[in-house]
Amino acid sequence: MKRSAGFLLCLPAMALLALGFLWPFTVLIRMSLNRTDDGGTLVPDLSLATYGKLAADSFTWSMTADSVRLSAIAASLALLLGYPMALVLFRSRSRFRGVLAVAAVAPLLVSGTARVIGWLAILGDGGLINGAFAAVGLPRLALINNWTGVQIGLTESVMPYAVLALLAGFGRLDRRLEEAAATLGARPLVTFWTVTLPLTLPAAIGAWLLAFLLGVSAFITPKLMGGGRVFVLATEIYDAAMQTLDWPAAAALSVYVLALLVVVLLAQAALSRRLA
Amino acid sequence: MKVTTVLATFGYLFLLSPLAVVTILSFSSDPYLIFPPPGVSLRWYVALLGSQPVLQAAGKSVLLALLVTSLAVLAGFPAALAIARGMVPSWVGGLLALPLLLPTLVIGLALLMVLQPLGLLATWPGLALGHLMVVLPFVVRLLTTALASLPASLEDAAATLGAGPLRAFLLVTLPLAAPGAVAAATLSFLLSFDETVISLFLVGPRLTTLPVTLFHYAETRVDPMLAALAVSLIVLTLAIVLLVDRIVGLTRVLGRA
Numbered sequence: 001m002k003r004s005a006g007f008l009l010c011l012p013a014m015a016l017l018a019l020g021f022l023w024p025f026t027v028l029i030r031m032s033l034n035r036t037d038d039g040g041t042l043v044p045d046l047s048l049a050t051y052g053k054l055a056a057d058s059f060t061w062s063m064t065a066d067s068v069r070l071s072a073i074a075a076s077l078a079l080l081l082g083y084p085m086a087l088v089l090f091r092s093r094s095r096f097r098g099v100l101a102v103a104a105v106a107p108l109l110v111s112g113t114a115r116v117i118g119w120l121a122i123l124g125d126g127g128l129i130n131g132a133f134a135a136v137g138l139p140r141l142a143l144i145n146n147w148t149g150v151q152i153g154l155t156e157s158v159m160p161y162a163v164l165a166l167l168a169g170f171g172r173l174d175r176r177l178e179e180a181a182a183t184l185g186a187r188p189l190v191t192f193w194t195v196t197l198p199l200t201l202p203a204a205i206g207a208w209l210l211a212f213l214l215g216v217s218a219f220i221t222p223k224l225m226g227g228g229r230v231f232v233l234a235t236e237i238y239d240a241a242m243q244t245l246d247w248p249a250a251a252a253l254s255v256y257v258l259a260l261l262v263v264v265l266l267a268q269a270a271l272s273r274r275l276a
Numbered sequence: 277m278k279v280t281t282v283l284a285t286f287g288y289l290f291l292l293s294p295l296a297v298v299t300i301l302s303f304s305s306d307p308y309l310i311f312p313p314p315g316v317s318l319r320w321y322v323a324l325l326g327s328q329p330v331l332q333a334a335g336k337s338v339l340l341a342l343l344v345t346s347l348a349v350l351a352g353f354p355a356a357l358a359i360a361r362g363m364v365p366s367w368v369g370g371l372l373a374l375p376l377l378l379p380t381l382v383i384g385l386a387l388l389m390v391l392q393p394l395g396l397l398a399t400w401p402g403l404a405l406g407h408l409m410v411v412l413p414f415v416v417r418l419l420t421t422a423l424a425s426l427p428a429s430l431e432d433a434a435a436t437l438g439a440g441p442l443r444a445f446l447l448v449t450l451p452l453a454a455p456g457a458v459a460a461a462t463l464s465f466l467l468s469f470d471e472t473v474i475s476l477f478l479v480g481p482r483l484t485t486l487p488v489t490l491f492h493y494a495e496t497r498v499d500p501m502l503a504a505l506a507v508s509l510i511v512l513t514l515a516i517v518l519l520v521d522r523i524v525g526l527t528r529v530l531g532r533a
Contacts, residue, residue: 005358006361009357010359010368012351013372016347016351016405017372017412020387021374021375021383021386021409023390024383024389024390025378025386027386027390028385028386084280084286084287087280088281103288104291106292107292107295109466111472113487113490113491114298115295115298117294117502118294118295118296118297120309120498121301121503124498127310131310156290159287159290188279216379217379217380234381238381238385241385251385254382257379257382
């Protein structure tokens with residue numbers, strides 16, 4: 001009785017989920033089993049032909065390598081930049097702690113496009129950096145519409161998530177352990193290396209992984225900051241769906257990216273089991 | 277200790293510099309995004325208010341966000357109640373969080389493939405359904421947390437004092453859950469209002485949203501009007517967050533979830 005009432009209460013939400021997620025996702029997987037002929041028209045099929053075509057295309061593999069490298073570097077930089085921020089936030093007893101915490105996650109509340117426009121204003125030809133360079137007579141640097149720009153923008157866009165993941169994982173860090181190390185004569189760097197870092201390593205791994213997964217799925221930053229010259233898996237899915245209108249290819253690439261993300265998650269799970 | 281502070285400051289500078297620079301350049305008098313701006317003017321904000329496509333898209337985005345928020349709270353509240361009271365097995369909560377696991381790009385593409393044959397692209401139901409896939413998991417999660425933290429003994433007390441289940445729910449549970457519901461609704465509005473990627477697949481000339489207009493504009497050219505639009509969005513978002521925080525303690529409610 002109670003259980004059926006519970007399911008009744010969940011019915012509207014479940015119906016929306018089925019309509020907007022489960023059904024479309026099934027259609028997407030089914031679509032990846034169709035194929036397009038040489039003229040680009042969709043041919044109903046039930047084969048792995050589209051996957052075969054993608055696997056035979058060296059562009060798929062170079063794009064995969066580029067996406068993985070871009071996201072791995074962005075995740076590492078976000079971790080390096082975000083770790084001290086999370087540490088300061090975690091330890092802070094200041095009355096400005098709330099403001100600092102909000103400032104760290106504020107970019108999450110701001111549209112991704114607005115942040116990209118900020119980066120274009122900093123990195124563009126007439127932007128902050130090149131303006132400063134020109135003022136002191138240095139040559140102009142190409143910082144947008146290329147990999148450098150996308151790398152910088154992507155790092156910033158995954159950083160708030162890395163900070164949040166670090167903060168959530170810092171619960172294991174007991175202040176008294178660091179104080180004990182200092183009392184026993186360890187200098188700050190030694191304390192950090194032998195106490196703080198090992199205790200926060202699981203949080204750091206989790207934060208890196210989250211940033212990496214978000215980096216691979218990111219679309220707005222590579223699309224807008226790459227200026228049509230940077231090709232990653234996400235932009236290719238969009239272009240296949242919206243420009244070349246090759247839906248089977250877009251669907252198969254999506255399934256491929258999801259498989260990639262699952263493999264990374266499984267690898268992390270195996271790794272953390274070995275560490276534990 | 278000092279080293280950490282310096283490094284953290286560097287992190288903050290990196291993270292917040294795009295927001296700072298876009299704000300400065302939105303007041304530029306120059307037609308290009310040049311730093312430092314040669315002069316200060318409000319001309320791009322004036323141009324924004326005179327731009328028909330921007331104003332229309334803004335109106336549509338507000339309406340869509342209100343529609344999505346109403347639907348998300350109407351569908352999410354009963355589900356959250358069932359989950360918080362343990363009336364359904366725990367996998368139901370996991371199932372409702374499922375869309376969070378997929379990149380929004382894939383959700384948008386999948387919806388395109390379903391809605392296009394039905395002629396539902398660039399329609400209110402189509403876009404609302406897309407936005408709900410992003411919004412609903414958060415709303416259910418926040419409301420579940422809010423409802424689970426209410427002591428069940430209060431309803432028992434109401435029952436002891438003679439209130440029926442419905443009366444107890446309306447007079448005790450609902451008012452106590454209100455701050456959580458307001459926080460969930462606010463987050464829902466902001467998520468829908470800023471949603472870009474799913475919308476990109478589902479809009480059309482008939483119906484488009486402000487973030488999509490901003491995105492396509494940024495694809496073709498970047499001028500201070502774009503910066504002014506970005507800053508307007510940022511200010512609007514911050515104003516809503518601060519206002520709701522004042523009323524119900526948004527950060528406190530969000531911090532618990």
